[in-house]
Amino acid sequence: MDTIQSDNYPIYFDNSIDELVNFVNKGGYSRFFILTDENTGIHCLPLLKSKIGSEEGYDLIEITAGEESKDIDFCIGVWKMLIDFGADRKSLLINLGGGVISDLGGFAASTFKRGIDFVHVPTTLLSQVDASVGGKTGIDIDSIKNIIGTFTQPKAVFIHYDFLKTLPARQILSGLAEMLKHGLIQDAAYWAELKTSDLKNPSAELVHRSVQIKNKITIEDPHEKGIRKALNFGHTIGHAVETNSLINDADPLSHGEAIAIGMICESYLAHKKTGLSLDELNEIVKVLSDLYPRYTIQESSFDTLLAHMLKDKKNQGGKINCTLLTHIGQCNIDNICTEAELCESLLYYINL
């Protein structure tokens, strides 16, 4: 599959791990560091090690798996290990893992000695089609997601599809929600193709298409002043539901599961406000409901959900903004939605 050219950096698909070795050897780096978590250390690192060969010239930094590690405390830990290992300005950080690793590693590298080079080797579906592309880095403070971060591009991204083989089914579904989103906001043909595919095992070609869409949008609007907001479809309500679930549920929703709920609610709002037809709404709801488990939202939690939406860093001056579809494959950004409308859309989900 074709290498995708992003904002000054390539996104490799074919023989991507060989390309990585090539990149490291030719980059003129004084040394390099590989950031992994417990799982990618087991499932993905061996392949890298076997291709890189010698143990010299690099050090490993491993963190605990999970969103809790995307915290400032772990970030300080990464910085201190870079210091202890003697990283200089010509060092390279290789982020081998899911979105937690690429967000945290990208932030740590972009601020270490005012910025050292980093590359992503995304190993989850979510990070392949979403987190590794677009130049956002971020960490959490007090569980406030991505409250601290930078816009910094990696020097390259290496997508090795086969890493997905060890990924649990629920993680595949989580990344899939973003792929469906890409079709819905930008590409009706892609959506149509997705609908009829084996979605529990999205093909390498479908992954490639999603990366193309995400890449195109973020190149056009790297700092999210306009069209990049399209990518927030499903996320205004979805993020609030996700946050609430993280706080209250013993087995919280995955990101994709929450975004699927958000996409249903926001499609309902689109039907009400921006002309999405009833047929299209029903089609979207059918596809998502077939893939994602039902989730119980209590009416008594609406106030809390609205409070989460208001705190979202995308919103300014006390107004809640949504990206809404006008058709499948097209959307409109910056639609202010009232609290009444948002509650109505949650009720729509509850009563499905």
Place this chain on the structure above:
Amino acid sequence: MDTIQSDNYPIYFDNSIDELVNFVNKGGYSRFFILTDENTGIHCLPLLKSKIGSEEGYDLIEITAGEESKDIDFCIGVWKMLIDFGADRKSLLINLGGGVISDLGGFAASTFKRGIDFVHVPTTLLSQVDASVGGKTGIDIDSIKNIIGTFTQPKAVFIHYDFLKTLPARQILSGLAEMLKHGLIQDAAYWAELKTSDLKNPSAELVHRSVQIKNKITIEDPHEKGIRKALNFGHTIGHAVETNSLINDADPLSHGEAIAIGMICESYLAHKKTGLSLDELNEIVKVLSDLYPRYTIQESSFDTLLAHMLKDKKNQGGKINCTLLTHIGQCNIDNICTEAELCESLLYYINL
């Protein structure tokens, strides 16, 4: 005095506090925050408050005075206050203080929600002629200076000369070292003028000239790939002496005092290696020795000093680099100096 145009932002001199009020009113910000330390809260904030008028629309964040506050822990404190005060992406941070405030505030702002706007109102001589110009932000970890930071430009800089009236004499001398450096590396006429001025009270015009020089160099080479390294003159050895003094002395050297020592040693190296004449060396040593107190360096500390130089983030691959003068007003970057040469230059200082 003329406003100096920097890399997309203005540096105001005349009526700068009125310009600040203007900027805040016209900037379309949702709200703003003023970062001060204990001293600027007392000496500088009242003027701002009187010009801004109402207490509405802004909040104050005050930190302890001193380099210890330029730490990741204080930075987290600033981030958390911004969160608690409800700062959004359209918020503005005003950094009112010396280099500690502008470095810390600049870093905190450049990473908060992936970057909010900030401006500097430098209140020390050092920050007026050096720290507030050039787009470097930074914080320390485990006392390793500026190990974490970004290259991010402020939206404007407002230099109010009269703030220097409350600055202790030793702080004036600290900033003066950078002004002398500006003359030595870039502008022989400026150096000649400085030599014959009342240097314990450098005039507003001399401040303006220094800002012009620093600004010109950093615009040409914002990321320190080449000519910006000229600004490191005196700093390879000076930083090591400073770090050592901070660790060991009850009353440690100021930055400028350490840089003055560094400039003497590195001028000696320049005489040995890059053709600085003996007359010029003697002239530099005379000016600096008249201004700055003698300081005792033990020969037994040379190893420690060399170790500090090796750890300096400017140096790569175990080699120590110096910026050396070729003449007064001209310099050469990237001169590798051996440990023997560096020790010889320290001996030169000791035996003066």
